[in-house]
Every structure is written in C-alpha cells, then in structure tokens.
Amino acid sequence: MKSNKLNQIILNIFMISLSVFCLIPIWLLFSASLTDDSEIIRNGYSFLPKDISISAYSYLFDGSLGIMNAYGITILVTIIGTVTGLALTAMLAYPLSRFEMPFKNTLAFFIFFTMLFNGGLVPTYLIYTNIFEIKNSLWALIVPSLLMNGYFIILMRTFFATSIPRPLIESAQIDGAKEWKIFYSMIIPLSTPVFGTIGLFYTLLYWNDWNNGLIYITDSHYYSLQNLLNRILQDIQFLQSSTQMGNKGDELVANLPLGSMRMAIACIGIVPLLIAFPFFQRFFVKGLTIGSVKG
Amino acid sequence: MRKNALKTVLFAIMALTLVITAACNNGKSGNSDTTSNESGETSSDLKPVNLVVAFPMVTDQKDMELVQNEISKITKEKINATVKLVPIGFGAYSQQKTLMLSSNEQVDLMISGLGTHSQDVAKGLYVELDDLLEKKGKGIKDAFETTIGSDILNAVKIKGKTYGIPVIRNMAQDISILMRKDLVEKYKIDASKIKTLDDLDPIFKIIKENEPNITPIAKSSNSILTVLNGINGELLGDGTGLSNKDPGLKVVNWFETEENAYLLNTVRRWYQAGYIDKDSATSTETGFHLMKAGKAFSYPNLIDPWFNEDSSTGRETVVVHLKSAPIATSSINSFMWSMAKNTVNQERAMMLLELMYTDKDVVNLLNYGIEGKHYVKVSDDIIDFPEGVNASNSSYFPAQVWMFGNSLLSYHLKGEDPEVHVKAAAATKNALKSKVLGFNFDSEPVRTEIAAVTNVMNQYQVALETGMIDPATKVPDFNKQLKAAGMDKIIAEKQKQLDAWAVSNK
Amino acid sequence: MKNEVAYKSQADHSKMKWTAKLALELRKAKRYRALVFMALPGLLYLLINNYLPMFGVVVAFKNYNFTKGILGSEWIGFENFKYLFATKDAYIITRNTILYNFLFIALTTSAGIGTAIILNEIRKRFLTKMYQTFILLPHLISMVIVAYLVLAFLDVEKGFLNNTLLPMLGIDPISWYSETKYWPWILTLVSLWKGIGNSCIIYFAAIIGIDNEYYEAARIDGANRWRQIWNITIPSIMPYVSIMTLLAIGRIFYSDFGLFYQVPLNSGLLSSVTNTIDTYVFRALMTMGDIGMSSAAGLYQSFVGFILVVVSNAIVSRKNKDNALY
Secondary structure, three states: OHHHHHHHHHHHHHHHHHHHHHHHHHHHHHHHHOEOHHHHHHHOOOOOOOOEOOHHHHHHHOOOOOHHHHHHHHHHHHHHHHHHHHHHHHHHHHHHHOOOOOOHHHHHHHHHHHHHOOOOHHHHHHHHHHHOOOOOOOHHHHOOOOOOOHHHHHHHHHHHHHHOOHHHHHHHHHOOOOHHHHHHHHHHHHOHHHHHHHHHHHHHHHHHOOHHHHHHOOOHHHOOHHHHHHHHHHHHHHHHHOOOOOHHHHHHHOOOOOHHHHHHHHHHHHHHHHHHHHHHHHHHHHHHHHOOOOO | OHHHHHHHHHHHHHHHHHHHHHHHHHHHHHHHHHHHHHHHHOOOOOOOEEEEEEEEOOOOOOOHHHHHHHHHHHHHHHHOEEEEEEEEOHHHHHHHHHHHHHOOOOOOEEEEEOOOHHHHHHOOOEOOOHHHHHHHOHHHHHHHHHOOOHHHHHHOOEOOEOOOEEOEOOOOEEEEEEEEHHHHHHOOOOHHHOOOHHHHHHHHHHHHHHOOOOEEEOOEOOEOHHHHHHHOEEEEEOOEEEEOOOOOOOOEEHHHOHHHHHHHHHHHHHHHOOOOOOOOOOOOOOHHHHHHOOOEEEEEEEEOOOOOEEOOOOOOEEEEEEEEEOEOHHHHOOEEEEEEOOOOOHHHHHHHHHHHHHOHHHHHHHHHOOEOOOEEEOOOOEEEOOOOOOOOOOOOOOOOHHHOOEHHHOOEEOOOOOOHHHHHHHHHHHOOEOOOOOOOOOOHHHHHHHHHHHHHHHHHHHHHHOOOOOHHHHHHHHHHHHHHOOHHHHHHHHHHHHHHHHHHHO | OHHHHHHHHHHOOOOOOHHHHHHHHHHHHHHOHHHHHHHHHHHHHHHHHHHHHHHHHHHHHEEOOOOOHHHHOEEOOOHHHHHHHOOOHHHHHHHHHHHHHHHHHHHHHHHHHHHHHHHHHOOOHHHHHHHHHHHHHHHHOOHHHHHHHHHHHHOOOOOHHHHHHHHHHOOOOOOHHHOHHHHHHHHHHHHHHHHHHHHHHHHHHHHHOOOHHHHHHHHHOOOOHHHHHHHHHHHHHHHHHHHHHHHHHHOOOOOOHHHHHHOOOOOHHHHHHHOOHHHHHHHHHHOOOOHHHHHHHHHHHHHHHHHHHHHHHHHHHHHOHHHOOO
C-alpha cells in the first residue's frame, strides 16, 4: 500500500506538469488581453503586464458590437445543436453496433465515406440556400455540416459495440422488450461516459463554429459570438495584408485595439465553456458509478 | 421517468426552434410586404422594386437599418425603389461574393475589383454595363467627365466592355516616405533634400545611433518595397513588370531586372546596417502601427500629392515625396461598383447606381448617416460629430468614404481640408497615367503557371524585400525556381495580350 | 431466438451467394425494422447534407462559370489538377503533409492513451476533473490566436525565449522565424499541446466504459496494476485506437491549415518545412480564387486518403473484425 501512495504522488506530479504545460500559454493569453496595445508593440507580450488595461474588453462590451445578443445566439444554438446532434448520432450509432442491423457494413461504409468526400462549399451552399432557404436564419447555424459528424457516429458505435455487454441486450430481448425500450432504458444509462464525451465534443463544435455563420449569415442579428469575433480577426488580417488596400486598410483598423483585443476575443470565448465543463463531467461520474468502484 | 423527461426536453427544444424560425421567417416576409404596399403611393409609372446592395465593411454599423430606410425614402421618391444594404466583413467578402453569385440570391449592385476583376468578369459574375450606362446612367458618365476624367472610367473596360464603375475618388498619389516630424526637427534633417533612396542612408544612420529604440524604416503592408517598387518600374502582377527605362512595352520578369536589383540591394544594405527590424518579414505590425506606437521613424506609403504633413497615425509626420505614381489600371479597379448577374432589374439597378454617383444626399447618408443623429452640420459642406459622439462610439460611422460611389460629393469632417475634393479632381485629371492604363490581363490561359509562380514568390519575395536574405545569392535561385514554375509562359502570354491591346488601343 | 442464432452463423458464412446475402439482409430488415427506423433520421441527414452536394465534384473537371452554373460549365478534363503537380514543390508538400501527419497521429495517440491511463489511476476524483479541464483548454483556442501565443514566445526581440529564457541559459538569441531546423519540433509541440486533451478524453471515456469484472477477476488472479493495464486496459481500448488511427489515415493528405500557415506567420523562408498541400493550395489560389482548382485539390486529397483507408481497413479487418471501420 505504501508504494501505492508513492505512485499517486508520482502520477499527480506528472499530471500537474502536463497541466502547467497546457496552461502557461493560456495564462499568457489572459495577461496579454489585459495589456495595453502600445505596450505590446513596445515590449511584447509578458506574463505579468506592468500596466493593466481593460480597453480591449471595454471595446468589446461597449454595446455597439452586440456581444450580448451574440452570446444568446451561441448558447441557444449550442444547446439545440448538441442535444439534437447527440440524439441523432446515438440513434444511428446504436443500430450499427448491433450485428442484427441489416446492411450493417454497407451503412458503416456509407457513413465513413462522408468523412472523406464532400461536394465542396458551393454545391452545399446551393442546396441549403436554394432548396432549404436557411440563409440568415438560426437553422443555418445548426443544421449544415455540424449536426451529425461521421467521426462521432463511428466513435459512438465503437463504444456501444465494445462496452455494452451483449448478454444484457439478449436477456432484455428474452424479456420481450422492444428495441426502442432497450435503447432508452438500458443503453443510454449504461453509456453516460460516451454521451458525456460526444456531448462535450458537440458543444465545443457548436460553440467554436464560425464557418457556418461566415457562409450562411450576412444579417448581423444572427451573428454568433464566434462569428462576431472571427469577423474582427479576419478583417484585421485582410486589411493588414492586402496590397489592394494600402494605407486605407491600416486606417480602418487603426481604431481597433489590436494585440490585446485578439487575446480578449479568445478569452471571452473560453470562459463560458469553463463554466459548462463541470456539467459534462457529471456524466463521467455517473459512468463511473455504473462501472462500480475501482482500484 | 427518465425517458419521459428526455423526450419532453427534446420536444420542447424542437418546438422552440420551430417557433423561433417561424418568427424569423414571418419577420422577413413582413418586411417585403410593407415595401410592396408603400408602392402604390408614388405616382411614378415604374414598378416598385427592392434592390440589394452588397459591399465590404470593417465593423458592423449599429444603425445600418435606419440609414437604409432613410436612403429608401429618397430612392422611393426618385426611382420608386427601396434599398437593402448588405455589409459583409472584408475578410469574408470574396467568399461571400462567390457564394451569393453561384446561387440565385438577389444581389443587384456590389463592390467589385479587389484585385480579381478580370478573372471575375471572365467567370461571368457581372452584367455588361455599356448600354445601361447610355440609357439610364448618363449621370455617371457626366460625373466622371466633370471630376476625375472619363479615361478613368474607360480604363477598366475588359475587351472593350464595361463591367465595373470605379469609385470617384482621388487616384493621383505620390510614392512617399513618412517621417516623424519631432525627430526630423530634433536632428535638423532637411527633408527637402531627399531625392532618391540613397539619400535616406545618412538620415537612418542618425536615427539608429541616437534613438536605439526606434526603427529607422518600417514596412508598408507586406514589405519595405511594396510601395517603393514603383520608383523603378510598373508591376503587372505575378512577378512581371515593365521597366521605367524601357520606352516600349516589353514585359519582363521583374526579379531579373537591374532596377529591382538596385531596390533589393538598397533594402539589404539597410537591413544589414540595422535600419530595418529583424522580424520585419513576419511581423504583423505595419509601419502605420509601429509609427502609432512610437517604434518607427519612417515608412513608405502612397500619399496624395498635395499632402505635406500627415497625422493619420496620431503622430505628426513629414511627407517626403519621391515620385508620383502613375495611375494604373490596378489602382483604379481596386474598388468599383458592378451589377451582379443575379440582379432582378438591370435598369433600376443602374438608376440606383446613378444616384450613388450624383445624389449628394444618398452619398452622405452612406458615408455619415443621418443628419442630427450621426452628424451635425457646421456649415454647408462641413460636418462634425454630435456632442458626446466620436469616431469610435458613433452608431454609424463606416469611415469608408472612398467606397461609396462618388466620394467627391461627400461632406468634409471638421478639420479636413475643405478644398480637398477640388484638389482631388484636378490632381487625378492631370495626373501622370500609366502607359498601359486600360490593359487588363486575362489569366485564364496560364492558371496553372500562376498558381505555381505565386507559391515560389511567397517563398522569396517578402524575405528579399525586407532584406532578410542576400539578393546576390538568393535572386538567382529565385529566378531559377520561377522559370521552373512557368514564368516564361506567363510573360509570353502577358506580352501577347499586351501587344494585342496596344494595337487595338492605337 | 432460434432465428437469431441462425442469422449469426449465416452471417459468418462469407462464401454465400450475394442473392442469398441480400435475402438474408432483407429478412433482418423486416425483423429488426425498429433498428432501421432508429437509424433512418441520421441516414437521411447524411444523404442530404453530404451526398446530395456530391454532384458538385464535377466542378473539379470543369472551368466554372457563374452564369452557366455548375452543370452548364464546360468540361476541361484534368486541367484543374495540373497546378498541384506543376513544380518540384509537389514533392516537398506531399512529403511534409504525410510525415507530419504520421508523427502527429503517433504522438497524439500514444500521449492520449498514456494520459488517459494515468488519469484513470488517480484516485482523487476532483483532481481528475481538474486535470481533464486543464488539458482540454488548448483545444478551445483558434489557430489564429495560437499563432500570436507562439509569437509571444518566439518573437526575435520581444519573445519570451529570446528575451528571458535563452539569456538565462547563456545562449545567443535565435531568429526563430527564419531557421527551418526548429520548425518540425515547434509544429509538433503545438500540435501536441492542442490535441492531447481531445485524444485523452476519448480514451478516458473508453477506459471508464470497461467492465469492472475484468479487473476484479485479474485481481483475484493476483495481477498487479501494471499487468492489469497491460492485459486488460490496453486490449480493451484497442478498437478505439484502431478506428481513430484509420480515420486519421483517411485525412493523411489534409493538414491543419492554421498550424502550418498562421503559426509560422506565413514566413517564406520556412516554406521547405511548413509548406503542406493545404497551404500550397491556399497560396496558389490567393490571387485567383478558382472554385474548380480548389475542388480539384480537395478531391485529390480525399481520393488518396480513401485508397489508403480502404487498404488499411482490409488489413485490420483480416486480423480482427471488431477493430475495423466497416
């Protein structure tokens, strides 16, 4: 038992150093977001800024950008997207994990194929705007290319196939339970770790997505947080590097706090997710209790 | 229990989504209803129409919709059309242009150019405008005639046809060096004696020796030479150019010329003497920002010929004019207005465009918003922000005057030179014009080569033009790679098209 | 139940005629229609979102004209693909893309598994949660921002390394953005920093999902922790490792554009070690924005990945059907 305690210490030291490795740049990010811009240009980024300035944050939150509205859109889209995405994914992944599923391999290939080949931006856009007319609507932020991801389906299928004991399903079948019932009352509760993981991935995906907004949204009322922020980043980048714009570009970005704002943008994108993390970790805990106590 | 809860949540969310979307759609259709209802009131015999105008804009203007409604009031009365303004971020603009025009979304007028005009025209994005200009856009032609000259309008023709109307703005610019005024005075530098780049060395030396924290010269956009290249020749894109020494029209590989070698050697000399920042090639801060932060003494830029001092960076600078940059096709067609192939009504779109070039109220609504709300008049042509409002907190201040139609119709912000429009018109009309003004290269036949050459240029050009690498050894490598990538084919194609253009233009 | 057993044994019968197979599948479809219905919404979505737009790949073989549309534009054969192979860069970009991807796959996978196992061994639950959160944070930051963070470390004059760390060690400042030799390491480190949390969380979920009975049985047999990890944990997560790797192989010709373009600040001097297929395509089309040429690149990347996955999946599935993709 003694060596066990030692083990724990070594393991913890390892994890702490890994965490530090991951956190140091984030700390830099945060402190840079609080540094004045001319200070950044003069002395570079530093871990402990001399003069703390919140000008980047006050610029972002002064109301003219509509950040609060964008937060609202992002949260709504993330919740709807994650829940429906998770439901659809599980409903497709579960049958594929069962050998009774007809055309199982063909369908798995059908899914895998979508992960490699796509029609490209223009055809996808044509279908979504001409047939489904989702441009400038909330659907645009939820449905295209995010709602279901082949990667998650295959991951989930693997989980169902490896972690759900086959005899459990068989005994339920003997008891005469319907497939839907087995799925709801047995598979879902048994699979909380994977629901937690995939749910987290969906959340990250929706939260961080700006590509759909870039493509399908031109009306600023529907800007999600990342859209709003990435638009600023993209514009700065374009204006500074475009030879077409010359000094006009410089003048246009002159009034934006540059270095610190980029960092502030990243920070305000991260914080809400930090708050949401514990929620997902509850799923893991449930998974643990079902797998009963270890070690 | 659990099952039911999950189901309820799912349904609730689905229902919520449906309601929200339904609401959004209702909102939309509601809008279009009102526009068609209003139409009956005007006595005009024109059918009412809603026109969509798309353009790049750097930040979203909160009151865009108010301005749009004000403009619609004017257009309703004059041409029985309402206007929908669609601002799009600069970074997303070209992608959004591609997407909107490959679907059948309504876009009537849009900003075109931005370096890809001839490709865009070749790909069929825009409507040919000549007939329309004749029939419904006489005012535009007149506006050019009376201000900066019709040759500007004619220069953007492709194969003899007009697909874009340049913005009416000052186009006469000088290749200049901006220097910090306080330091120029402190070290008693006589800026009027600077005639060539070589004259700059002793000045940079003084700065380097006395101001250790200040870089003598910083880059403009990508490199030190982005602007200065024009001193010795005219670049035609893709690494090709015309030498200033050559009186004829011989297309050359710009990186093989003596003129470019002189520039590269100068920059290299500056770099080795420490006049250029070591990280200049990769830095994201251009001279403008370094000047603003007090880190740079000077940077090259294109400046209006009548400007001798500039303070756009927030610091007083002295402008040293080195040479006037001839007006070239590429500077005219960087911002133009074109009619998208998706337009619902060509004639009316042209009429709206005419208003943007002739109607002072429309132009100023676009530029400065609504009088009394976004600006107040100081005198007839001079305006100021209302109290408590400034450029950064205004709910409508796009600061893109050089983009909306006829910029010479815009008001002057207090503090601006009130004569600036007159000067601009005269300077542009009388400016030195490029000898290939009006030539537009069609890159279609050499797409593969351009793709490859662009990649090679990316490897060398910026590093050379910021002095990072030695031109003596690297330029030969560079040219060898350019050749391998198909440079000769591009030059031959350009020469062929240019010769054909010269013949038809005689 | 009898029927089911019959299906099972028949399904293993790979030498069956295809008509018989089809009939069997159809019978399954009838009997297990609940499963089919369950899968239907998802399949339908894929059909619309992924398969319907696929007619668009024809653009890669056309000279796209907006007025004529995708179907009306003229065919030009493989013209759009030519630029991908036009220079000697073709070799460099292919080499870079593949080598970096192999390295990243190997490192992220092994680091992810290792961290997941360690996390699972840590007994204080709240610490586990905390570590998990921390190592996932880098995943949330976009590459544009990462590029600035890297710059903060590597900036020639103001960077943390040249300014603070190297002087402390008595090393001369290094011009990071013009020296190619450091970049394979820098890019790998950044990729690992960003990817480890993601990879760890997948394997962690897999480990949690392992039936505890296996461990108990092992403990009764007197196996120590190391043995348990080696004999139970690792084999149990092998299907995940195998599938994740197969999926990654499918994207072996794709590279993280942000990592290779933004992080080295588009420095031309580094292009021999940072130019990948994606950055090449981006730069090539910057001035032209040609839809045909960009879809040609995508098609080429997908096609190579596809062939590789089909081959490796066949190999995997011969060894163990459970570890295969399909």
